[in-house]
Amino acid sequence: MAFSRTIARSFILAGIACGFAPALSAVAPSRSMPALSEPQRAAARANGKLGRLDETTTSARSRIYQFVLQNGLEVVVVPDLKSPRVTQMLWYRVGADDDPPGYSGLANFLEKMMFRGTRALPGHGFVRTVASNGGIAGGFTTHDYTTYYEQVPPGRLRLVMGLEADRMSDLNPTEVSVERERKLLLRDRRNDVDRNAQALLKEQMDAALFLSHPYGKPVIGWSAGIRHIDRHSLDDFYVRHYAPNNAILVVAGDVTADAVRANAEASFGKLTARQLRPRAEHAQPPRVGPTAVWIHSRYTHHRMFAREYRVVSYPDARPGQAEALDILAQILGGDDTAELYRDLVMRDRLAVDAAASYAGMCRDAGTFSIYAVPRPGVPLRRLDRAVSALIARLGHSRVSPRALARAKAALLAEAAARRTSNFAQANAYGQALAIGLTVQDVRNWPARIKRVRAHEVERVAARELVPAQSVTGYLLPVGDGGAALRRVQP
Numbered sequence: 001m002a003f004s005r006t007i008a009r010s011f012i013l014a015g016i017a018c019g020f021a022p023a024l025s026a027v028a029p030s031r032s033m034p035a036l037s038e039p040q041r042a043a044a045r046a047n048g049k050l051g052r053l054d055e056t057t058t059s060a061r062s063r064i065y066q067f068v069l070q071n072g073l074e075v076v077v078v079p080d081l082k083s084p085r086v087t088q089m090l091w092y093r094v095g096a097d098d099d100p101p102g103y104s105g106l107a108n109f110l111e112k113m114m115f116r117g118t119r120a121l122p123g124h125g126f127v128r129t130v131a132s133n134g135g136i137a138g139g140f141t142t143h144d145y146t147t148y149y150e151q152v153p154p155g156r157l158r159l160v161m162g163l164e165a166d167r168m169s170d171l172n173p174t175e176v177s178v179e180r181e182r183k184l185l186l187r188d189r190r191n192d193v194d195r196n197a198q199a200l201l202k203e204q205m206d207a208a209l210f211l212s213h214p215y216g217k218p219v220i221g222w223s224a225g226i227r228h229i230d231r232h233s234l235d236d237f238y239v240r241h242y243a244p245n246n247a248i249l250v251v252a253g254d255v256t257a258d259a260v261r262a263n264a265e266a267s268f269g270k271l272t273a274r275q276l277r278p279r280a281e282h283a284q285p286p287r288v289g290p291t292a293v294w295i296h297s298r299y300t301h302h303r304m305f306a307r308e309y310r311v312v313s314y315p316d317a318r319p320g321q322a323e324a325l326d327i328l329a330q331i332l333g334g335d336d337t338a339e340l341y342r343d344l345v346m347r348d349r350l351a352v353d354a355a356a357s358y359a360g361m362c363r364d365a366g367t368f369s370i371y372a373v374p375r376p377g378v379p380l381r382r383l384d385r386a387v388s389a390l391i392a393r394l395g396h397s398r399v400s401p402r403a404l405a406r407a408k409a410a411l412l413a414e415a416a417a418r419r420t421s422n423f424a425q426a427n428a429y430g431q432a433l434a435i436g437l438t439v440q441d442v443r444n445w446p447a448r449i450k451r452v453r454a455h456e457v458e459r460v461a462a463r464e465l466v467p468a469q470s471v472t473g474y475l476l477p478v479g480d481g482g483a484a485l486r487r488v489q490p
């Protein structure tokens with residue numbers, strides 16, 4: 001049972017950030033305020049407002065500072081004087097959503113190349129310098145943004161700012177380094193997706209759910225797309241998207257706003273803004289009915305049921321709508337006391353595990369995901385019917401005050417825990433700004449969660465979790481027979 005939970009919950013985690021290709025490492029990347037438009041920045045420069053230190057405050061002990069350099073770099077400072085380390089995160093408003101037509105995996109490929117050296121620090125000089133100064137470094141790519149981070153002692157903040165400024169302006173990929181990275185990415189693709197049954201199911205379901213929208217393409221890229229990328233396409237993508245006027249710098253930890261501003265001016269302030277390639281606005285293709293995906297894989301010994309709904313995201317939601325989806329996910333499948341687990345696992349003995357999640361921090365549509373691992377001998381079709389019945393019941397019956405209060409308490413506890421980590425705080429503010437939200441949106445989220453009422457949760461269950469906006473996936477081991485497959489087909 002524990003093994004089933006481990007492999008299946010990877011399906012849920014895969015969708016949390018609207019497409020996620022992380023690189024987390026102590027030495028080298030592992031392989032696996034609203035955004036200002038250019039006219040707004042120009043107006044701000046003309047009015048002498050860029051570079052001014054703005055303070056967002058909710059109490060005397062809790063302050064967030066924001067300012068913008070003359071070259072357009074937006075900076076957020078989250079002081080936490082109790083922390084022994086500083087987290088620096090640099091967010092670029094570019095991701096897999098921006099891969100040009102005919103390409104897939106380009107944004108992710110470039111993220112990996114950012115650790116391959118500049119003229120000043122060739123090869124692995126970046127990560128070696130960070131490590132030799134007591135720090136860790138990494139990066140990750142999603143559909144909506146690409147992020148790089150360092151965690152260092154406070155006295156090394158200016159150093160890592162200089163390192164990031166260097167690779168923002170002077171990346172130096174070579175033909176040899178590109179080919180070496182291509183081989184690693186193709187290996188990662190094979191090991192992490194093609195030979196990972198849950199990841200492959202998620203990828204195929206996303207492609208079916210989002211149709212022609214770029215969210216349907218994997219962040220890592222298809223194998224053919226990775227082979228298609230060359231040094232010239234990487235150079236062009238880098239020049240068009242990697243610039244101070246397309247980035248957000250978030251610093252959290254034992255720092256002061258004045259010190260961060262001085263260091264940012266010294267490191268990034270000397271860089272010039274670039275002419276950016278405008279981000280495309282992609283319409284969501286209409287869905288006219290539910291879709292089903294069946295996969296037989298030799299890389300799993302377990303069957304799994306999964307369903308994804310295309311739902312509203314935080315940037316596009318009406319007030320309280322996305323928060324209600326977060327609460328719905330917690331009520332339905334947030335933990336072992338949630339309704340999916342209680343009904344399917346504990347009461348009806350249909351499954352060994354079940355959970356749900358809402359990925360709403362996206363520029364475009366969000367995803368509401370459900371999975372369940374059936375007990376031996378339980379047909380997937382029976383599990384499908386039980387999940388559908390539970391969702392229908394939530395949309396047409398009242399959410400109990402106890403379930404609502406428990407879900408809110410769990411979400412607020414998670415938010416409180418994030419405030420104890422400067423990495424989590426930097427991540428929360430950077431992610432919000434990168435998709436068009438504001439610092440105040442992050443700070444007010446707990447209060448908005450508290451204001452959600454039961455009827456709002458019932459409404460999003462009825463209006464957002466509808467069959468036409470869904471893809472259902474069935475994962476079976478090879479040899480689990482055509483009979484099992486036919487039982488779940490219409």
